[in-house]
Every structure is written in C-alpha cells, then in structure tokens.
Amino acid sequence: MKIMIDAGHGGKDPGAIGNGLREKDLTLKLALRIGQLLAARGADVRYTRTDDTFVELSDRARAANTAKVDYFLSIHINAGGGTGFESFTYTGTSGATAALRNVIHRKVAAAFVASGLPDRGRKQANLAVLRETNMPAALLEYGFIDTAKDAALLKTEAFLEQIATATADGVAEAFGLPAAVVPAPVDTVSEWARAARDWAVSAGITDGTRPRDGVTREEVWTMLWRMNGGK
Numbered sequence: 001m002k003i004m005i006d007a008g009h010g011g012k013d014p015g016a017i018g019n020g021l022r023e024k025d026l027t028l029k030l031a032l033r034i035g036q037l038l039a040a041r042g043a044d045v046r047y048t049r050t051d052d053t054f055v056e057l058s059d060r061a062r063a064a065n066t067a068k069v070d071y072f073l074s075i076h077i078n079a080g081g082g083t084g085f086e087s088f089t090y091t092g093t094s095g096a097t098a099a100l101r102n103v104i105h106r107k108v109a110a111a112f113v114a115s116g117l118p119d120r121g122r123k124q125a126n127l128a129v130l131r132e133t134n135m136p137a138a139l140l141e142y143g144f145i146d147t148a149k150d151a152a153l154l155k156t157e158a159f160l161e162q163i164a165t166a167t168a169d170g171v172a173e174a175f176g177l178p179a180a181v182v183p184a185p186v187d188t189v190s191e192w193a194r195a196a197r198d199w200a201v202s203a204g205i206t207d208g209t210r211p212r213d214g215v216t217r218e219e220v221w222t223m224l225w226r227m228n229g230g231k
C-alpha cells in the first residue's frame with residue numbers, strides 16, 4: 001500500500017495562525033508522525049514535504065499522481081472560530097473515496113470526542129489537492145487553531161500523538177494493513193551469544209546490557225583494558 005501524506009502549507013505560507021501556533025508547523029509534525037506509524041505497518045510512505053518548504057498545490061497533486069500512490073491524505077488545521085474535527089472529499093465523489101474516508105474519519109473523530117472536541121462531520125468540497133489527484137483522497141482539518149480550547153490541546157504532545165495514532169489506525173484499517181511490527185526488545189540476547197555474554201559479565205568485562213548495540217572504539221578499549229586487569 002502506497003500513500004502520499006501531504007502536510008498543508010509550509011515555507012512562505014504559514015497557513016492559519018492563532019494562539020501562538022502556526023498551521024504549517026502542526027501539519028508537518030502530524031504528517032511525519034502519521035507516516036512513521038504507517039511505515040511501521042509496512043506502508044510505502046511518501047510526503048509532499050518533509051521540512052518547512054513551500055510547495056504549490058498542483059505540485060502536491062502531481063507528486064501523488066507521478067508516484068501512483070493508492071491514497072492521498074492532506075493534513076490541515078482549521079481556522080475561523082469553530083471547534084472540532086472535520087474531513088473532506090472532493091465534491092460528488094462516492095465509492096472507494098467515500099468508503100476509505102469514512103473509516104479514517106470515524107477513528108480520528110473518536111479521538112477528538114474523547115478529548116472533548118466535537119465531530120463536525122464528513123464534508124465535500126472543491127479543493128485543489130482533492131480535485132487534481134487521480135486516486136482516492138481526503139483532507140482532514142484537525143481542530144481550530146484560533147479557538148482557545150482546540151489550540152490548548154494542539155499544544156500538547158499527548159493530543160498530537162493521539163490524533164496521529166488515530167489517523168494511522170484509520171488508514172491501516174481502511175487498507176487492511178497488519179499491526180505494527182514490534183522490534184525485539186533491546187535486552188534480548190541471541191541464543192548463540194548467551195554463553196559469551198554470561199562469561200563477559202562474570203569476567204567483569206561488560207555489564208551485559210544493550211546486547212544488540214554497536215560497539216564504539218572507547219568501549220573496545222575499555223573491554224580490552226578490563227581483560228588485562230584494568231578497573
């Protein structure tokens with residue numbers, strides 16, 4: 001599954017501003033985290049931007065069309081005095097575009113409601129990135145930057161993590177992605193290395209932690225020195 005995640009605005013275009021927040025910063029943070037979570041579930045994640053640069057709307061859509069992604073997800077923060085979450089698909093679309101958006105919307109709206117912000121509903125609009133992309137696409141508006149209650153939540157890492165996770169969960173459910181691949185705990189020693197680790201600990205060469213980490217030059221020096229009786 002290939003997805004283009006579009007962090008709204010950027011560079012000379014800050015997007016909406018309010019309560020000491022800039023839309024372009026929040027959209028980038030959310031986009032990168034959502035992408036990270038989806039990559040961990042095996043998605044091929046592309047971005048229209050990964051830093052604070054300006055990208056034209058048509059270039060965002062063109063990038064998705066050129067990469068032939070399966071889905072285009074545009075990340076925005078609302079303004080204008082409302083409160084809560086809403087999502088958009090292109091005017092008149094139905095079928096897969098509607099079905100995929102519905103799954104994602106349900107997950108993200110639930111995260112907003114759990115934090116006391118309302119679900120403003122599933123909407124349609126004639127937005128450039130939705131109109132010019134060839135694949136199913138949605139644009140999400142994660143709260144209002146100029147509303148104190150919304151902004152207070154958008155300032156917390158916990159809320160950003162909740163809505164990023166909800167979004168990734170929604171995309172994963174919509175496309176049937178597997179659960180995240182959990183890496184082996186860092187303190188698990190490989191079977192073939194266990195006897196050597198136990199010996200190195202008993203000989204006072206190492207404390208036995210972080211068995212799968214790389215070794216630095218200073219750690220090699222210290223291990224050799226301890227083997228030769230150094231303390």
Ligand SMILES: [Zn+2]
Binds near residue numbers: 009015
């Ligand atoms: Zn925006």
